[in-house]
Amino acid sequence: MNRRLIAASLAAVLALSGCAVLPAAPEALPTDWVPEATVDPDTNTAALSPDGFNAAQRMTVRVRNIECRGVSTGTGFALDAFTLVTNRHVVDHAKNLQVSTHDGRLIDVEAASVTTVADIAIITTAASLGGAFAVRAEEDPVEGDAITVVGYPNGGRLTTTAGVILGPADDPIGGAVGTVLATTAVVEPGSSGSPVLNADGEVVGVVYAKNDADQSFIVPVSTLNSLLAQPSLLVPESTGC
Template structure:
């Protein structure tokens, strides 16, 4: 008959000790960590490289020769961006590069200046298509069939700040919500450092195929690209592209 009260007493003692330990432990706990930053993106799983796409004998890689400077002369403003040739008379850039244009001029890597004859854009993504009357010459883009994955090494070729043709490399950080809130649900963040004027630059994989189009950056020097799957969809469905109006009240 004495076994049950003793067991109960032991259980009570154990509970009291556990409670005391719990109370003393809570008093010694460190402060909780700060919330995760809202602009956090996954860490890269590969290291950025400094090598560019292999150069051709004339000193320019195929990627550099297909990349052009886009100059938008609007009503009281001039802005520059980058584009790349799909074929002899068609190139890709960003919608925001050609917004409110009065005249669009394209400069090739060998110094030729070509006028655009038409432009169209889409609300699906920050993408525009420009056509020219004179041949762009040079090389033309080969588009990948699949988007790059987190950790993939990429190369960006463009005209940052409207200056000289520049090649930079980085890695894909992964999919993120579009920081500009366009109609595309997600875009890809990368570590490639871009500047104003880089908008519309081709993003290349290690085979030299286009895997995306640069369109934005943030204060942490992360760049954002429209993935090639979106570009391929737009080119396969021309109805998604509408003529870009020229509007000048001056």
């Protein structure tokens, strides 16, 4: 009898415990199916620019050197709103220097400074260059690194060229004290002073020469950083005929 009583009690307990696991009645249907739009136009401006050009294009300028007898061109890139970097030989024998931006603005140059350490010149402009400035890398590129060169070859339109770092090389011109790097990027006269960018868009060098094998030579960014850290190495460039 006790067994049956226990069994019946267990059955009752199990049956009543089923009430505890009964599915609850559904709640009211939610009304917030569609979330509020949270698109903020200011949060995704990294990939966009005001005029459709990327930062490398906007920071790269064309340098015109009006000499006493003739006109030559080169390339430079903005370090800040009023300072840009180019090659020393771009500003040599200049009677007048002018800078043209990617969108055709013409900016006069106030002063130019050069150094004998490397084929580097620092130019100060009279007006703002724009809103895009170079970000210098901390370390030099190594052999095999992919690079991009943005410049004005032959004084023509703004061009982007890809290449690979070949490694340290002897200076073909002989004007550099430190080590230079050879690349496979094809450059032309007028590309001198072009920024060399790595995959992250950081400046890793400055184009300054080429050879007959269409190899280009760049001043590594470490040299540029050293020059910028030591202004005493820069001397003003004289102008006039």
